[in-house]
Amino acid sequence: MSVRPELDFPRPLTTVDVVIFAIPSDALQVLLVQRPKAESEPFPGSWALPGGFVDIAGDRDLEACAVRKLKDKTGVVSPYLEQLGSWGSATRDPRGWCATHVYFALLGEHAAAGARAVDAQWFAIDGEKVKPKLAFDHAEILQAAIQRLRAKVEYTSLPAYLMPPEFTLPELQRSYEIVLDRPLEKSAFRTRMLAADLIEPIAKMRKGPNRPAQLYRLKKAKSPVFFARTFNPPD
Amino acid sequence: MSVRPELDFPRPLTTVDVVIFAIPSDALQVLLVQRPKAESEPFPGSWALPGGFVDIAGDRDLEACAVRKLKDKTGVVSPYLEQLGSWGSATRDPRGWCATHVYFALLGEHAAAGARAVDAQWFAIDGEKVKPKLAFDHAEILQAAIQRLRAKVEYTSLPAYLMPPEFTLPELQRSYEIVLDRPLEKSAFRTRMLAADLIEPIAKMRKGPNRPAQLYRLKKAKSPVFFARTFNPPD
DNA sequence: ATACTTAGTTGTACAGTCCAACTAACTTAG
DNA sequence: CTAAGTTAGTTGGACTGTACAACTAAGTAT
Structure with missing residues (x-):
């Protein structure tokens, strides 16, 4: 029950996802995690970008949330991290209207080696895709991340x-x-x-x-x- | 009461804001709206970027929501529209944890002339700022929009x-x-x-x-x- | 006619890339 | 010890597009 009745309307789900790039073995790769296999979950068993819900109590801001998720999966604390954009629609998540804030990170070869969480795995990038079919609209997000990375590499360090x-x-x-x-x-x-x-x-x-x-x-x-x-x- | 108990946790507020640029009279200007003066509102009477809450029922996706807000304020239907980024934190809105998805739009001189909603007004950009003190973290967002615009103008059309x-x-x-x-x-x-x-x-x-x-x-x-x-x- | 203003062109200098050939420094095979 | 092979790093000329500055073009106003 809100003290401000004007705020009593349904809110979208809010998540943060991170596209983590590295060149662990002479090829551009992205770190993906496998979704839980429980049938109650959306896209059970599919590969997806690491991410999850924003924790209102624990996350100070969006970037802190992204840093937290990155650390969870890779142990890396402060790599290059840049906001990529946000994707939100009524249909991208079967659980309801959902908006995700997407960051992309670049890891050095050494840092990439440490990123071997049980459920995480590196996948080589082929063109603007990755082999497995991704959960949600993550294929589209990954494509945008690759395009942005390539575009910026043309004129940045x-x-x-x-x-x-x-x-x-x-x-x-x-x-x-x-x-x-x-x-x-x-x-x-x-x-x-x-x-x-x-x-x-x-x-x-x-x-x-x-x-x-x-x-x-x-x-x-x-x-x-x-x-x-x-x-x-x-x- | 959700059928999925795992989704029963507090969600951030979700808004969309639009930074609308034009050159109505030989100077770069941005369209701002004045917030309602009721004391129950945050930043009553302050100038702010046009925007507001995502309407789960009415907005198909984030961009549609931005287009809607742009049309409300300017009558323009399809200008140049690009996503700028998102800002979300526990403190940026006094009403609670809030994330905004920000777009920026470029209007032609002709279109800018039509944008004279009662509560909206053009403000000249001076450096990376605008004269009035803005609501929320909108000064920071506006600064980011100006920087992005200037950066892209260096190498785009x-x-x-x-x-x-x-x-x-x-x-x-x-x-x-x-x-x-x-x-x-x-x-x-x-x-x-x-x-x-x-x-x-x-x-x-x-x-x-x-x-x-x-x-x-x-x-x-x-x-x-x-x-x-x-x-x-x-x- | 002449001055003034803005549109648009031209020519030379210059910076940085492109391309290709070159030299430098090391290992390994004989 | 020498020759072949490989990668690091340099050098020089062609080329592309910008910088700068002077020029011509086309209109108005006096």
Whole structure:
């Protein structure tokens, strides 16, 4: 019983979902969870984006809620996290009118390794989809997330957040290429990255079966850099 | 009483707000509404973004709800409309945990003229603010909308949606300059706009006290164009 | 006619990417 | 010890589109 009678009308369900990207093994992947198999649940057994209801008592705000759900599934506390958008309609959830606030997160290779909760699993992204059929409208949300990620990678330093703490320039370029799914030009890439006030060399080299490469790390507390041009777009 | 007892927990309030931009008189302006003066209402008499609660029965989805609120205030049916993001926290609304889904709309000069609902008024944007103190966290939301608008104008054709149906290239350039609050270079601007498959000349000229200018219109059903570079950013 | 204003063009300089060939540094096979 | 193979990193010329500035074009007002 409300003290404000004007607020006594039905409210939509409110959830938060998180699209978690990483490159755990040389391919762009997304972390999905399997829904409970009880028949009383919507989409029992289906794969879905990690998420759930907002807890009015526990969650201070939407982002805190997203951070909580991310930590639950991955143990990661402060990765790159950006709001993607919200999806709400009468039909997207069989339990009733429901609106979800969606965030997307980028995890470094090292962080991705820790994300092995029992019910969570990494799925490779193929085009703008993932193999299994997803619950709710999560396929549509995932598609939007991939499009946004690809669009921003064209003109930002976002892939830096997909790297381990120390990385070489060719490794960073490889991350760009994995996300964009096309090769980039080496010398232009290096010029751009070194001109941006983004990374700094450390006194260490990556050793391998051939010429060692300079190791870099992100400059501290670096928010993403925006470049004035996109990479050469394919047509 | 729910048939699904697991859904019997308190839900946040859910609203939709719309940031409506236009250039009604050579300046970027936003449409605000005055909140009811009854003391039982939050922020009585304050100016706020147009919006309100989602109507579970009437609104098919969030965007339909935004379109409805936009139509209420302006009479406009299909302007440029894009989701900005969502804001939700325990404290942003004195009535309780509340999440709002925010859209932003761009209106042409002609459409802006029609938007004269009794309680609505245009306010000029000064920097990233507006003169009056806004209700709720709407000042923060407005700031985010302005930042997003300016950022996208650097590399998209969004200002085309702020134009009347027929316009000249110098007029379009002026809209860019008003939003960005800095002058642009004439010849590069023309080259870019004409290279984009965005506008087409019509068999008419804009007559004035000096040399007439070619009139253009948007090519039909044109979604915004993304350019590969930003305009020359100020240092 | 002349001055004034705005529309629109032209030419040169410049920045950054594209492309391709080059040098550098390491490992491994013989 | 040398040669082949691989990846790191550099270099130089072509090309694209913007920056800047000067120019021509077309109208009005005096």
